[in-house]
Amino acid sequence: MAATESAVAEATATIAQLATIDVSDPTSHSDIIRKCNSVASALQHPGALALQAIASAADFPALVVLNDLGVFQKLAEGPLTAIQLAEKCGADRWLIVRLLRVATAAGMIQETGPESYAATPTSNILAIPSFAAGISLSHLSAKIIYSLRTYFKETQYRNPRNYLNGPFQSYLDTPLGSFEWLAQNEETRRDFNLFMTIQRTRGQHWTTNFNIKSRILHDSVPINPDAPLYVDVGGGLGQDLRLVKAELGDVSKGQLVLEDQVSTINNIPTDLHDADFEYIPHDFFTAQPVKGARVYSFKGVLHDWPDDKALQILSHIVAVMTPGYSRVWILDGIVPDTGADKVLAELNLCMMAWYGALERNREQWGELLGQAGLRVVGVQTMDDGFGLIEAVLER
Numbered sequence: 001m002a003a004t005e006s007a008v009a010e011a012t013a014t015i016a017q018l019a020t021i022d023v024s025d026p027t028s029h030s031d032i033i034r035k036c037n038s039v040a041s042a043l044q045h046p047g048a049l050a051l052q053a054i055a056s057a058a059d060f061p062a063l064v065v066l067n068d069l070g071v072f073q074k075l076a077e078g079p080l081t082a083i084q085l086a087e088k089c090g091a092d093r094w095l096i097v098r099l100l101r102v103a104t105a106a107g108m109i110q111e112t113g114p115e116s117y118a119a120t121p122t123s124n125i126l127a128i129p130s131f132a133a134g135i136s137l138s139h140l141s142a143k144i145i146y147s148l149r150t151y152f153k154e155t156q157y158r159n160p161r162n163y164l165n166g167p168f169q170s171y172l173d174t175p176l177g178s179f180e181w182l183a184q185n186e187e188t189r190r191d192f193n194l195f196m197t198i199q200r201t202r203g204q205h206w207t208t209n210f211n212i213k214s215r216i217l218h219d220s221v222p223i224n225p226d227a228p229l230y231v232d233v234g235g236g237l238g239q240d241l242r243l244v245k246a247e248l249g250d251v252s253k254g255q256l257v258l259e260d261q262v263s264t265i266n267n268i269p270t271d272l273h274d275a276d277f278e279y280i281p282h283d284f285f286t287a288q289p290v291k292g293a294r295v296y297s298f299k300g301v302l303h304d305w306p307d308d309k310a311l312q313i314l315s316h317i318v319a320v321m322t323p324g325y326s327r328v329w330i331l332d333g334i335v336p337d338t339g340a341d342k343v344l345a346e347l348n349l350c351m352m353a354w355y356g357a358l359e360r361n362r363e364q365w366g367e368l369l370g371q372a373g374l375r376v377v378g379v380q381t382m383d384d385g386f387g388l389i390e391a392v393l394e395r
Contacts, residue, residue: 011042030383034339060142062102063126067135071100072127075109075119082115134195140188144353147171159352161306166356178354179304183263193264196300197239206299206331207240207247210380210388216248216294221325227292231257233284233317234301236264237272240331244297245276254278257290284313291320299331303347306357307368314372323393328374333359334387344385365389 014035021028021035041049066072069089074080082100086093093115100117103109108126110118125131144167151167152158160166168178182189199205216229223229229251232241235258245256253275258265259282266281280289288296296317302310317328333344348359360368366376374391381387 007042011039014039014042027383059102059106060138062099063108064135064139064142066099066103067126067132069096071096072119072123072132075117076124076127079112079116079118081117085117130194130198133191134198137188137191137195141350141353144168144171145349148349148353160356161308162356163306163309164356167353168355179261183261189263193237193267196236199239205243205247206382206386206388207243209382212244213247213249215390223294224292224322224325227294227322228257228278228290229255229294231259231290231293231296233259233282233288233296233298233313235260235297235299237268238274238277239272240297240299241277242274245274251276257293259284259290284316285309286316288316288320292322293320293326295327295329296321297329297331299329301332302330302368303332303351303359304355304357306355307371309357310368311372314369314374318373318393321393323395326393327377328369328391330365330369330389330391332387332389333385334365334379334381334389335359335361335385337361341383341385359385370394 018032018035018039021032023029023032069091071085071089074085074088080088082093082096085091085096085100089096097115100109100111103123104111104117108120108122110120112118119127126135147170148167151170154170163177164175168181169175172181174181176184182192217223229248230241230244232238232244235241238258241256241258245251256276257278257280259280261283262281265279268279282289284301298313302313305313314328320326321328333347335344335348344359351357351359358364362379369376369389369391373394375394376389376391378390379387
């Protein structure tokens with residue numbers, strides 16, 4: 001069935017708007033993508049969109065199997081036929097063909113001819129070890145999320161808010177929290193830590209987008225040489241602290257502090273270790289050992305925790321902050337009231353499934369920080385919903 005007259009008119013108007021946008025301006029790309037998507041939605045029959053939503057259940061399992069077979073890595077080395085891929089992967093030719101039909105339809109792989117394939121920029125990214133680890137990790141996420149129907153029926157459709165009693169525990173039949181469970185499952189923990197090293201933001205690094213050097217080394221604030229400049233709380237393998245170091249330039253040893261669990265700190269690969277960092281094994285549910293730092297940063301940390309746990313974490317930071325000097329940085333998703341980015345909306349469900357937690361909107365972040373004794377003094381967001389919230393002591 002053809003699109004309705006009103007849909008055609010809507011698409012025509014949007015296309016006219018697109019013609020006025022400067023494509024060479026990177027800041028316009030998100031708006032262009034949204035408008036292109038709206039044109040596609042307007043011209044596609046609602047029934048086709050509904051069927052696409054239903055059939056999409058097959059997308060991720062196909063991606064997982066292709067990842068397990070190493071197809072993305074093999075195509076990154078050069079174009080291959082289905083027969084060649086089958087030989088290299090030790091898989092059936094027709095299975096390769098069927099899986100790659102899904103990947104080519106999604107635009108992840110280029111189909112250069114009958115049963116002939118080439119890599120795309122997307123598949124080359126999926127071939128990178130950190131993204132491959134993300135696919136493996138998300139296989140477990142998908143299983144938990146697919147169990148939500150049963151979970152919500154059993155809980156009378158209550159919104160999960162408990163770290164120790166949520167979809168994760170229900171699906172895996174475990175009393176453990178997700179991080180405690182990860183500590184006992186080495187392969188999944190390794191995938192988790194490796195996946196956390198990817199840059200979530202699109203385009204420039206967040207350190208550049210948020211102009212962190214001017215925020216930290218503000219002219220009107222004398223820097224305390226006896227306290228660290230930046231403490232990356234729950235900073236993983238140091239992937240973000242390296243970006244901070246690059247942005248700040250010359251820093252003395254001990255000015256940049258990386259904190260994470262003992263199992264993470266003790267297993268940082270040699271090639272990721274930085275002699276200028278101070279590494280502190282630390283459980284952020286216990287007293288913060290670093291006092292009076294300029295910035296205490298939480299990047300992608302607090303969205304892993306429901307409010308009660310997040311408040312415990314923040315309480316230990318508030319206790320060691322220097323009034324008028326120290327700041328808390330929350331680097332995380334900030335969900336808009338309308339038009340949420342698709343990835344951010346999907347991550348919200350992942351946080352719920354794994355941790356009983358959430359991606360918060362601006363009001364929810366403000367309420368959480370206020371309860372912790374902090375006052376928001378600045379918020380900056382990017383097009384994908386990732387943002388920086390700056391907070392200081394309320395008193």
